[in-house]
Amino acid sequence: MPPRRVVTGRSQEPRRRFAEELRLLRAQKGDSLRKLGEVLGWDASLFGKMESGQTLGSPEVVEALAQHYGTGDLLLTLWELAVGDPTQFKEQYRRYMTLEAEALSMWHFGVSTVHGLLQTEGYVRALLAAGDIADEELTRQVEARIGRRQSLDGDDPPRFRTILSEAVLRTPLADAEEWRKQLEYLVEATERPNIALHVLPFSAGPYDLVSTDVIFLRLPNGRTVAYTENAHRGELIQETGSVERLQRAYDAVRDLALSPAESRKFVMRMWEEVPCDPSI
Structure with missing residues (x-):
């Protein structure tokens, strides 16, 4: 069987993949970092750091983003993989x-x-x-x-x-x-x-x-x-x-x-x- 091809062009490294998904979701919704911060109640700089991979954010932040973007369990699953320990959430x-x-x-x-x-x-x-x-x-x-x-x-x-x-x-x-x-x-x-x-x-x-x-x-x-x-x-x-x-x-x-x-x-x-x- 030939190897499975990656067709999305997105990173397969969990932390980078999580950051990429955050950037994509925000771009699709048309939110600025400032607007995202105002809507969800966290400092906009936190979301910027998450999108650049500097931090993963907390369970509370990821849950709020998941609800805002309507992603179901997708973001939460990616976060767990990026953290490397699903028992943390x-x-x-x-x-x-x-x-x-x-x-x-x-x-x-x-x-x-x-x-x-x-x-x-x-x-x-x-x-x-x-x-x-x-x-x-x-x-x-x-x-x-x-x-x-x-x-x-x-x-x-x-x-x-x-x-x-x-x-x-x-x-x-x-x-x-x-x-x-x-x-x-x-x-x-x-x-x-x-x-x-x-x-x-x-x-x-x-x-x-x-x-x-x-x-x-x-x-x-x-x-x-x-x-x-x-x-x-x-x-x-x-x-x-x-x-x-x-x-x-x-x-x-x-x-x-x-x-x-x-x-x-x-x-x-x-x-x-x-x-x-x-x-x-």
């Missing part, structure tokens, strides 16, 4: 990211960290740096996570409710100024009509979700799904009975938490307690 996480983009409302409980949609750049960088990853990968992941915050903006953003364990607010960053910025960002977020923030104080005592970060997504078709996560893995939960059990636990936590007004005052007190840099 689990099917459940891919599905979760798709559903998050569609959600009409989200309810979150954080037992250890602020949710990614409310994290400042300094907070993101500190969390990811703790994982001892390379500088290029760190920068890529920080850009991707900050870009996700755009989903809470716009003319008709989803409603977002977060309940933060007091432990989250009692675990400061090593950089006091960056920690002040994160607390200040949380206070500012409470001023937006689509965002509600509650604090679950230590005084509330034991509760059912003591070791579980969870977020519920209410979808346009009326369904609600849940995503639970710890430091090592995440799980997308779609079975109705399991979601309802988690929701009952979440409702119980919400009953124990401070009201939005009390929570805002709580975070402000935490912010005021952080030492200021006298040079600023």
Whole structure:
């Protein structure tokens, strides 16, 4: 049998092939890098670097591009091949990211960290740096996570409710100024009509979700799904009975938490307690 001919003229090296596909898709759609950045909410320079092969981007960025271009699984598959490790982008996480983009409302409980949609750049960088990853990968992941915050903006953003364990607010960053910025960002977020923030104080005592970060997504078709996560893995939960059990636990936590007004005052007190840099 004669060898199979390559008829596309495109690179067979995964990383180059991925970059080529990005350039082709953007050219076909007629988008400029600037317009692409405005539409998707990431800095245009990130897309330029991805198209030149300088970086591969994160799962979140690739998912957003796939939806924008309507490529189905093509871009995601090319990204996985370019990364060289398909396990880095689990099917459940891919599905979760798709559903998050569609959600009409989200309810979150954080037992250890602020949710990614409310994290400042300094907070993101500190969390990811703790994982001892390379500088290029760190920068890529920080850009991707900050870009996700755009989903809470716009003319008709989803409603977002977060309940933060007091432990989250009692675990400061090593950089006091960056920690002040994160607390200040949380206070500012409470001023937006689509965002509600509650604090679950230590005084509330034991509760059912003591070791579980969870977020519920209410979808346009009326369904609600849940995503639970710890430091090592995440799980997308779609079975109705399991979601309802988690929701009952979440409702119980919400009953124990401070009201939005009390929570805002709580975070402000935490912010005021952080030492200021006298040079600023």
